[in-house]
Amino acid sequence: MKTMAREDRVLEVVVEAVDTLVEDFDLIDFLHMLCDRCVELLDVKAVGVMLADPGGNLEVIAASDEHTRLLELFALQHDQGPCVECHRTGTARLDIDLTSPETVAAFPAFAARARRTGFTFTHALPMRLRDQVVGAMNLFQHSRRPLATADVRLAQTLADVATIAILQQRTIEHASVERSQLEAALHSRILIEQAKGILAERRQTSVDEAFEILRGYARPRRLRLVELCRQVVNGELDTAVAFP
CATH class of the missing domain: 3.30.450.40 (GAF domain)
Incomplete structure (x- = not known):
């Protein structure tokens, strides 16, 4: 550069x-x-x-x-x-x-x-x-x-x-929220890893590519990444339609 x-x-x-x-x-x-x-x-x-x-x-x-x-x-x-x-x-x-x-x-x-x-x-x-x-x-x-x-x-x-x-x-944030911030992040991390695996398996692609697809979908829609992943994991989002 x-x-x-x-x-x-x-x-x-x-x-x-x-x-x-x-x-x-x-x-x-x-x-x-x-x-x-x-x-x-x-x-x-x-x-x-x-x-x-x-x-x-x-x-x-x-x-x-x-x-x-x-x-x-x-x-x-x-x-x-x-x-x-x-x-x-x-x-x-x-x-x-x-x-x-x-x-x-x-x-x-x-x-x-x-x-x-x-x-x-x-x-x-x-x-x-x-x-x-x-x-x-x-x-x-x-x-x-x-x-x-x-x-x-x-x-x-x-x-x-x-x-x-x-x-x-x-x-x-309040002290109690402070203690829970990283705990929430770790829980979010689990959801994200699960969603990456689900999408990678369904699309027959790499986990890295699946993660980029999730991020690319969430950002322009101002959707929190963890919320998108929760929808994928819980079957609330039709991945075949959302990620053609």
């Missing part, structure tokens, strides 16, 4: 992100947008986002594709990987060579799984505001080269915008 074109697109993305910071914003769709924009603007192939629940336990909330989502779930199941460590420490982990035994000594199982997915380099950035860490964002590359300083700054900026959005919601 040429420099001026990239700068213009960065500005558009920041405006797009700010526009979502309304009282009733869709957290999951917002974080998927974050993943998509990182892949678009940065020299990376995939992105995953983990958030901590009220008990401090990480959960995979969004990813740029299904392979990355499963890789992030693997990291949580084995309690290892750069994103897990980044959340614990609140500090960035950059330019991690997944092919180096010395570099990945602390998370060999995750590194092996990542390599099988096709990734050779990874980076983890904290989603934090001052001392409060709400999660972490993982960036993956197929190439073995450091992430450019400008890309690191932009990625951290986008992660910071997402953090502010999440914390803003928690400030606006």
Whole structure:
């Protein structure tokens, strides 16, 4: 992407992100947008986002594709990987060579799984505001080269915008709602995964393509993604008509 074109697109993305910071914003769709924009603007192939629940336990909330989502779930199941460590420490982990035994000594199982997915380099950035860490964002590359300083700054900026959005919601809402926000997001995540699977099976397509079809249907109709997925799962929407 040429420099001026990239700068213009960065500005558009920041405006797009700010526009979502309304009282009733869709957290999951917002974080998927974050993943998509990182892949678009940065020299990376995939992105995953983990958030901590009220008990401090990480959960995979969004990813740029299904392979990355499963890789992030693997990291949580084995309690290892750069994103897990980044959340614990609140500090960035950059330019991690997944092919180096010395570099990945602390998370060999995750590194092996990542390599099988096709990734050779990874980076983890904290989603934090001052001392409060709400999660972490993982960036993956197929190439073995450091992430450019400008890309690191932009990625951290986008992660910071997402953090502010999440914390803003928690400030606006009552404490009881704050505790339930992520629980609701996790429930929504289950509905979305079910709907993706149903649509993928019916259309005989990939889960990733099914997800893009759902998002493409919801957005122009100003329909919350989770509400659309609930309709699909409950059989309230004729998918053959809605998604010809």
